[in-house]
Amino acid sequence: xxxxxxxxxxxxxxxxxxxxxxxxxxxxxxxxxxxxxxxxxxxxxxxxxxxxxxxxxxxxxxxxxxxxxxxxxxxxxxxxxxxxxxxxxxxxxxxxxxxxxxxxxxxxxxxxxxxxxxxxxxxxxxxxxxxxxxxxxxxxxxxxxxxxxxxxxxxxxxxxxxxxxxxxxxxxxxxxxxxxxxxxxxxx
Amino acid sequence: xxxxxxxxxxxxxxxxxxxxxxxxxxxxxxxxxxxxxxxxxxxxxxxxxxxxxxxxxxxxxxxxxxxxxxxxxxxxxxxxxxxxxxxxxxxxxxxxxxxxxxxxxxxxx
Numbered sequence: 001x002x003x004x005x006x007x008x009x010x011x012x013x014x015x016x017x018x019x020x021x022x023x024x025x026x027x028x029x030x031x032x033x034x035x036x037x038x039x040x041x042x043x044x045x046x047x048x049x050x051x052x053x054x055x056x057x058x059x060x061x062x063x064x065x066x067x068x069x070x071x072x073x074x075x076x077x078x079x080x081x082x083x084x085x086x087x088x089x090x091x092x093x094x095x096x097x098x099x100x101x102x103x104x105x106x107x108x109x110x111x112x113x114x115x116x117x118x119x120x121x122x123x124x125x126x127x128x129x130x131x132x133x134x135x136x137x138x139x140x141x142x143x144x145x146x147x148x149x150x151x152x153x154x155x156x157x158x159x160x161x162x163x164x165x166x167x168x169x170x171x172x173x174x175x176x177x178x179x180x181x182x183x184x185x186x187x188x
Numbered sequence: 189x190x191x192x193x194x195x196x197x198x199x200x201x202x203x204x205x206x207x208x209x210x211x212x213x214x215x216x217x218x219x220x221x222x223x224x225x226x227x228x229x230x231x232x233x234x235x236x237x238x239x240x241x242x243x244x245x246x247x248x249x250x251x252x253x254x255x256x257x258x259x260x261x262x263x264x265x266x267x268x269x270x271x272x273x274x275x276x277x278x279x280x281x282x283x284x285x286x287x288x289x290x291x292x293x294x295x296x297x
Contacts, residue, residue, distance in 0.1 A: 054197060069250035070196050126202030142205055143248045 004079070007108045007168035017114030017179040019172060024079040025109035027162070028086060031072045032098030042092040046085040047075050057139035057152035057160075066139050066152065074150070074162075079104055108168035112175055113158040116183035121151060121159055123178045130186070131156070145174045190258075193268050197250040209243030212255045213275060237261050239284055239291040241276060244268075257284055 008021035028046070032039050040051040048060035052073075057066040064076035077085050082102050089100045112120050122129035124144045134140070139152035149163040149171060163171045190203040199205075211233045217225040234240070240260045245253045255273065257266040257280050266287060267280040276284075276296065284291050291297060 055199065069252065072251075126204050140199070141249045142202075148248050 004105065007165045008110070008172055011172060013176040013179065015114070015179055016182075017112060017117050017120050019120075019175045019179055020111045020113070021168075021172065022109040022111055022160075025104060025107075025162075026077040026079040026082040026085070027103045027107055027109075028075040028077065028082060028089070028100055029068075029072070029103045030075060030089065030098065030100045032093065032096065032100075034067070034071060034073060036096070038092055038096070039098065042089050043073060043075060045092075046081075046088055047077060052137075052139070055139055056137050057154075059137070059154060064152075066150075068141060068150070106165055107162055108165050108171070110161040110163070110168070110172055110175065111158065112161060112179070114179070115157060117157050117159050118153075119183050119186060120175060120178045121161075122186070123181075123184065124174055125149075125151075144171055147171060190263055190265070192244055192254075192256050192265060194246045194249060194252065195254050195268050195270055196252040197246065199246070199249055201246055201249055205246060205248040207245040207247040209245055209253065212241040212243045234294065236293065239266070239288055239293050241293060243271065259288070 004024055006021055006023045010021050010023055012018065012020040043065050044050060047063040047065045049058035049063060049065035052058040052065055052067045054067050057064050062078060066074040068074050075085065082104055086100055086102060118129040118131065125142050127140055127142050128134060134153060136153050136155060139150065141150040143149060147163060147167040147170060149161055151159050151161045153159055161171065191200050192206060194201050214229065217229040238259055238261055240258060242256050243253060244256050253271045254268055255271055256268045257276060258264060266284045269277055269280050
């Protein structure tokens with residue numbers, strides 16, 4: 001068995017807003033009919049989270065059930081639980097039109113946390129991050145700087161970012177630079 | 189800068205989140221078509237100053253293709269709507285007529 005490591009190997013930058021690599025994160029990409037009850041039920045069994053509304057991430061402890069598109073979901077589970085999760089999904093949905101795959105090692109999970117974390121994201125993404133329009137639990141796929149990324153808000157000052165592993169270094173440096181540059185004072 | 193409302197996920201997507209797909213509502217001429225029809229399908233595109241119908245893809249978001257009716261001169265967006273339509277729906281045409289009473293686009297007006 002290979003020794004799995006995250007792309008950023010636990011890098012962290014301290015400051016008023018901290019940027020931290022979350023290490024290994026189990027992720028299952030699931031494509032299928034999200035209105036199907038069997039599908040949402042098995043996702044709840046795997047993650048413990050109820051089906052999210054569009055553009056939302058339903059969080060249950062360390063796990064999550066995110067709405068990626070009308071026919072795609074992202075399941076967050078502990079890194080070691082992915083194999084069991086995939087087995088459950090494949091068993092329950094057998095015979096249906098769906099695709100579930102383990103994307104844990106293809107992506108990176110970074111947390112941005114601190115007083116002006118929303119502005120750190122807002123500076124590098126074409127998304128209105130004002131608390132009135134981007135609330136806790138909101139989940140958005142867009143881009144950070146030059147590369148695709150998805151992020152959700154887990155509490156007032158904490159954002160989780162997911163990006164492709166190959167660009168993890170770029171995204172981390174971008175967020176760290178944005179945090180270091182300080183607040184712009186728009187949302188506070 | 190263009191901001192289009194994605195009818196699939198409901199996000200007001202910035203132009204940098206989108207990928208342009210050219211003219212909408214093309215009629216495909218494939219095997220068995222005349223050379224003129226096939227050439228027209230492949231190469232001949234409208235390039236109007238004013239009301240235009242286009243395909244867009246919410247590339248960095250939900251990944252879905254959708255259609256947009258907008259003005260190429262002012263960048264005003266009249267409506268965005270599902271790609272599963274062969275012609276602009278009545279409400280989209282009404283929205284354009286409300287702003288541009290004398291609009292026309294190909295056979296449509």
